[in-house]
Amino acid sequence: QKEVEQNSGPLSVPEGAIASLNCTYSDRGSQSFFWYRQYSGKSPELIMSIYSNGDKEDGRFTAQLNKASQYVSLLIRDSQPSDSATYLCALLRSARQLTFGSGTQLTVLP
């Protein structure tokens, strides 16, 4: 089993809809979780971090963490064409090893 698993997609949603991105992980010792966005040809950039069970909201983005189910998700409300990118789930293990999933490609259709 991969340490971090994501649906590779691609995922397409219409403009204004909610995009839901999911991630599962295998290391129960992981404490910190991140969502990075990567535009084509660019480097990953952080959009959300979450450390505790529950929801964390930042503007149109909501991260959800369920450590019991080893599940992390990212919701993007009112999706815009500019949100079209690859979204990478990452976790920080106790040894400070930052591991990424393979990413989900999101396309928001105008």
Add this chain to the structure above:
Amino acid sequence: DAGVIQSPRHEVTEMGQEVTLRCKPISGHDYLFWYRQTMMRGLELLIYFNNNVPIDDSGMPEDRFSAKMPNASFSTLKIQPSEPRDSAVYFCASSFFPRGVNTEAFFGQGTRLTVV
């Protein structure tokens, strides 16, 4: 701060040649990560350093790959000899983790390596 700086941005080399990728982390960051990204395998962690010391190099694919961090402001990733399957984008990232706080990793712009 200028962020994480990688050089070169693009590298085209012939199979069998030595390739050296360079990274300057953000000043004050004590962790440095080297990643390789391909369509097939995604973003793979190759090796990471803490305070210039390699912590885990289990992601280094073969002995042809080596990495060094001689000081806090410079790291290299070397491939010798290079092979076409090494073609990928190589990212360097840096971070710091004050006690009790987990912060993000900042990425450089990457080096696109093509081995022909």
